Amino acid sequence: xxxxxxxxxxxxxxxxxxxxxxxxxxxxxxxxxxxxxxxxxxxxxxxxxxxxxxxxxxxxxxxxxxxxxxxxxxxxxxxxxxxxxxxxxxxxxxxxxxxxxxxxxxxxxxxxxxxxxxxxxxxxxxxxxxxxxxxxxxxxxxxxxxxxxxxxxxxxxxxxxxxxxxxxxxxxxxxxxxxxxxxxxxxxxxxxxxxxxxxxxxxxxxxxxxxxxxxxxxxxxxxxxxxxxxxxxxxxxxxxxxxxxxxxxxxxxxxxxxxxxxxxxxxxxxxxxxxxxxxxxxxxxxxxxxxxxxxxxxxxxxxxxxxxxxxxxxxxxxxxxxxxxxxxxxxxxxxxxxxxxxxxxxxxxxxxxxxxxxxxxxxxxxxxxxxxxxxxxxxxxxxxxxxxxxxxxxxxxxxxxxxxxxxxxxxxxxxxxxx
Numbered sequence: 001x002x003x004x005x006x007x008x009x010x011x012x013x014x015x016x017x018x019x020x021x022x023x024x025x026x027x028x029x030x031x032x033x034x035x036x037x038x039x040x041x042x043x044x045x046x047x048x049x050x051x052x053x054x055x056x057x058x059x060x061x062x063x064x065x066x067x068x069x070x071x072x073x074x075x076x077x078x079x080x081x082x083x084x085x086x087x088x089x090x091x092x093x094x095x096x097x098x099x100x101x102x103x104x105x106x107x108x109x110x111x112x113x114x115x116x117x118x119x120x121x122x123x124x125x126x127x128x129x130x131x132x133x134x135x136x137x138x139x140x141x142x143x144x145x146x147x148x149x150x151x152x153x154x155x156x157x158x159x160x161x162x163x164x165x166x167x168x169x170x171x172x173x174x175x176x177x178x179x180x181x182x183x184x185x186x187x188x189x190x191x192x193x194x195x196x197x198x199x200x201x202x203x204x205x206x207x208x209x210x211x212x213x214x215x216x217x218x219x220x221x222x223x224x225x226x227x228x229x230x231x232x233x234x235x236x237x238x239x240x241x242x243x244x245x246x247x248x249x250x251x252x253x254x255x256x257x258x259x260x261x262x263x264x265x266x267x268x269x270x271x272x273x274x275x276x277x278x279x280x281x282x283x284x285x286x287x288x289x290x291x292x293x294x295x296x297x298x299x300x301x302x303x304x305x306x307x308x309x310x311x312x313x314x315x316x317x318x319x320x321x322x323x324x325x326x327x328x329x330x331x332x333x334x335x336x337x338x339x340x341x342x343x344x345x346x347x348x349x350x351x352x353x354x355x356x357x358x359x360x361x362x363x364x365x366x367x368x369x370x371x372x373x374x375x376x377x378x379x380x381x382x383x384x385x386x387x388x389x390x391x392x393x394x395x396x397x398x399x400x401x402x403x404x405x406x407x408x409x410x411x412x413x414x415x416x417x418x419x
Contacts, residue, residue, distance in 0.1 A: 001361055001369050002136050002152045002258035006274055009257075009370040010390045012327065016259070021270030021326055027319050028305055031312050032099075041312045046087055047105070048290075061231045062221055074231040078238030084113045085243055086294025091105065091310045093118050094126060098307075116178030117205045118197065124184035130306050134251070134279035135259045141251065144169065144180050148350045150258045151367040155353050162351035166344075166411035179200060188212040213330050242292075244359065245340055249283050250299030254341035254365040255332035256281040276303040276325075278390075282317070282333035289336070300331070327391020363397075372397070 003009045007017055010073040030353060040093040057080055060073030083347070089112030091097070097105045104110075111118050132138035134150040143149045145243060146157045146169060171174050213232040218225035250256075257278045267275075278299060287295035290313075298313035301320055308316070334342075346366040349357065363372035373393060388396075 001371070002134075002150060002260045002263075002367060003278075003369050004262040005370045006259065006262040006263055006271055006278070007334070009368075010274060010278065011373075011388055011393050012274070012390075017268075017270045017274055018328060020323060020368070021273050023323055024273050024304060027316060028308065031305070031308055031316065035099055035309065037396060039309050039311060043092075043097050043100075043105060043309070046083070048090060050080055050083045053083070056184065057235075058217070058228075061228060062224060064359040070227060070231060071403060074234050077231060077235035077236070077402075078242075081113060081235055081239040082242050082292060083294075085239055087291055088294075090294050090296075093122055095307045113209075114177070114207050115174045115206050116181050118204055120181035120185050120202065121177065121411060123188065124181045125223075126306070126396065130182055130195045130303065132264070133276055133303055135261060135264060137261050138264070140180065140184060144176060145183070146176070146292065147347060149252050149366065150344055151350070151354060151361045151364065152260070153350075155350075159351050160202040163348055164406065166347050170241050173205060174236065174245040176204065177215075206316075207403065223414075229391075245336075246293045246296050248343045249339040250281055250296055250302075251279075252346055253281045253332070253334070253365075254346075255330060257368060270324075273304060276300070277329060279303065280332070281332075281339060283336040283339045284333060285336070287314075297336075300333075324391070328391045330391045330394065339386075 007014065010017075012020070034229055053076055057073045057076035060069055060076065064070060064073060064329060092105055092110040093107050093112070095107040097221050098107055100106075101413075107122070129139055129141045134142065136142060136150060143153065144163050148155065182198060182202050186195045188199065189195040189198060213236065214229060217232060220230040221228040259275060263275070268272075280299040282302040283297050283302050284295060290297050295310035295313045301313040301316045302310070304320065305316065321330070321331050333339075342365070350366065354361070359365070360372070361367055362369045
């Protein structure tokens with residue numbers, strides 16, 4: 001099962017969690033108080049760069065006569081769409097730049113270059129996902145309703161198709177998000193009239209978006225309309241796949257923990273902070289890759305401070321890592337390739353019924369709980385009676401298992417190793 005006692009799982013006392021929260025609050029305050037002209041310049045330059053790249057890409061697509069020109073222009077257009085989607089649209093819609101009081105760069109006004117409506121996304125993402133991050137039964141982003149990514153989600157025969165569903169979701173990610181957001185809006189709508197209004201609003205946005213990419217721009221290209229149409233289709237595909245990879249690497253690799261509804265009962269703000277730290281994962285990136293990913297390579301920092309400007313996440317990450325060292329907590333990160341391969345392993349593995357999986361539901365790479373520590377004695381290699389944190393406890397688990405296997409003959413049908 002997922003985590004139901006986060007302090008026990010994290011090996012922290014209530015006082016520890018309160019102290020950790022105080023330090024995170026100071027980080028927020030320091031960043032908020034230092035926001036200024038340099039940050040405003042950053043986002044305005046990012047918007048200008050994205051628009052220039054978009055325009056230049058379309059000119060190359062239209063004006064080039066060789067296949068290489070089409071490939072170059074289409075790739076550049078895909079990059080422009082990715083930047084607009086992630087570094088600009090996603091972060092502006094989080095309210096990261098509302099402090100500027102610029103009507104153009106404000107969460108209430110920005111409409112992104114995606115099939116879904118920003119307003120519907122803000123509810124499903126900013127509220128349902130970020131407030132209830134990785135809580136099974138509350139966070140609708142756990143598998144987006146089509147993938148099983150934790151054993152807390154009951155297996156169904158349809159999950160056998162999960163590998164294929166995963167590919168289709170990657171290719172059509174903007175459409176999947178649009179329908180996912182509409183579902184969230186329908187779930188909170190009080191009347192049939194409200195649900196109908198949400199549906200009409202989405203249909204209107206889809207009509208405008210598809211009309212722009214697949215009718216207007218091809219029509220403006222005259223006799224070269226096929227070249228523009230295929231370029232737009234390919235650029236949207238590139239953007240969809242890239243957004244999918246970045247988001248999945250931040251939420252579903254090993255170490256991004258899941259939580260039960262019981263954990264929400266009487267949850268305090270300090271415990272919410274701790275849940276964000278344990279429920280997200282980063283991947284290593286330099287400045288260029290960070291920019292192209294919307295700085296969501298810092299998913300832990302983003303979940304801690306979703307409304308702080310993304311250009312500050314790099315500096316925040318060094319402070320968060322220091323806190324993880326201080327409180328002996330894991331800081332889940334790795335290369336982009338590694339995080340994605342771990343995610344793929346989970347998606348393919350959980351397509352199978354649980355009876356084919358060897359690790360227990362409380363001690364698997366993709367699903368863990370505090371119960372896996374209760375059967376252990378003093379961690380091997382740690383002085384008896386000394387207090388340890390989660391990172392040390394996790395490292396000690398393999399040694400404990402080896403010791404237990406030497407002392408207690410395993411049952412023929414039991415195998416506690418990770419799959």
